[in-house]
Amino acid sequence: MPDRTVRILLAAVLVLLALYVAQPYLQPLLYSADAPRAVTARGNLAQSETATIALFEQASPSVVHVFAQSAARGQDLLDLDDEAGEQGGTQTGTGFIWDGAGHVVTNTHVVQNAARAGGSVSVRMSDGEVVSATLVGMAPSYDLAVLQLGRVAHMPPPLAIGTSADLKVGQTTFAIGNPFGLDHTLTTGVISAVRRRMPTSEGREVSGVIQTDAAINPGNSGGPLLDSAGRLIGVNTAIVSPSGASAGIGFAIPVDVVNRIVPELIRVGRVRNPGIGIIAAQEAATARLGIDGVVIVRVLPGSPAAQAGLHGVDPQTGELGDVIIAANDRPVHRLADLTAAMEAAGLGAPLTLKVVRDGRARQVRITTADVAENRQ
Template identity: 55%
Template sequence: MVAGTLGAGLLPWPVWAAGPRAITPRGPLPAAEQQVVNLFEGAAPSVAYITSETLQSDGWFGAEVAQSAGSGFVWDGEGHIVTNFHVVEGARRLWVRLDSGPPLEARLVGRSPEYDLAVIRLQRPPANLRPLPLGSSRDLKIGQTVYAIGNPFGLSRTLTQGLISALDRELPTTDYREVAGVIQTDAAINPGNSGGPLLDSAGRLIGVNTAIRSASGSSSGVGFAIPVDLVNRVVPALISRGVAPMPGIGISPVRPDWVARAGIAGVVIADVARNSPAAEAGLRPFNRRSGELGDVIIAVNGRPVATLANFVAELDRVGIGNTAELGVRRGDTERKVRVRVIDLTMR
């Protein structure tokens, strides 16, 4: 020990040779914490950091290159990566970083703005790809613990935890379309998380994180994920055909803004395709000559539909190949009609 002074008139103070303090042993992690650690370590190598390069107008009859980032995840061993459509929209070049490896160039193979889903494929897939195990969104319960992994604000491999706050939400995507059965969660989802996986406590994929509802654009405890049952229907079609199946019954609707201005609640039929399920069911379109309204679809399987977006979401819920019971109003009369739901992209 040596003595020193802080200044004139102050008492001497001792000075010791400083050294690190002894570390208190931690002991094993509690089982619940270790489960989360294992979940992250098992899933993180399958989560993709996606960088897209787009051309943006500079306002002076020119364009400049801009980059943006999002998330995705490994779908299969062939190098297919699932993400949101808005993550890759307009991209002329794409790169994917998996785990701690180098960026890998990828190309777009399928896109669905209607479901905000897209599939890209690695140009040179590595041999050790690890697809995420799939769960089901059909039997989810409010209150279940969920985990989101992604790249918020460019910070790679970020884990957040929360609960399923609500089920069966509807999420607007493109004009006149909504995704039905959306999962609401309070797990922190921020810009850059889009396209990343939402996992259950078993580490299974149950949704694709796609949006937050926030005035500031940052997490406010209300995030949304596209349910995995829908993802598992759309993604195989995007891989094989480049487009998603589109449920329908063979009608063309009157523009929703015109219907809304007329004060009509429901879907007004403009045309009925020949030999379609709608034609087989005897649905009558709007008569342009006489101005007669024809049939207005007001419900699907007992669930009211006030807009075209509601109607399309309900057909999604029914599923292609199944039968829907429509509530139809013609004049002052209401009736129920059964129709097959078909894939409009296959007609």
């Protein structure tokens, strides 16, 4: 190979080596963006994004932040708002405008401690206005409560009402609330299951409960669960999570139940529950005794159960009285089964119970009556 060619190749190699060594120093000089970069046009939003934005803009003004101040903060099985406990007894949650009269729907467990302790409730509207509110009524058996707003500068429109009767697993859901005090947070998901059963107080269960994987966290309690049309399909109430934060399993009270209970709370301040006037044993105690049915601990004086001759546990000897094992020919394994049978029968309706006493079964005809929820 001629010497001239060798010299050219060596020179080229040296140039490449020099560029390689100098590259870290040359690149910042040549390519640094030391001025604002030009904005790249993104084009139109996706149709799904546009629909979600429109849904939030339409619904969010009707969602409010609820603050319930109590002197002493108690415990509740459905209490999801533990972060509020460190704020001087203030429990926080979410609510939404129900009607043009300024009624707000939220969860019972958001406001009940303030109600019991003679506390106060206030509501922060979506525009930041803080308004005092009074408690109209609570339905602990459904974890629903209704508030009445005071004077509001601008009343938002009530949310559109949907139905929970035709919901399908896989439908898109939207939850708006105030998780951890962060106002008007939107989360999305799908309906994970329908017709779940959720225990509340007084041994009752809400049937038809909606399960969703839309993120629901402490502070979302009482907020709306919406479908893709922006209609209310449920009221967010509980989560299943070892950590207390969203684990993708949230529950909402179905709107068909809400639409039945809320008007009654507005009219009379409470829900007239069909009952028979008994105090039942705890399920855990019944299970430990190996009893399948509802053990009557005490019969309320003057109640339908007393008039029908039912007996509770003997307070002197501890001997069992009546155990209810069926209602209207349906098996009764626990109190929720009995309350479901009473609700199916309705208020002031006849109910046929099968009860066992001293090992002998008999039929008892009884008529349901209005039983106050907060009996002692």
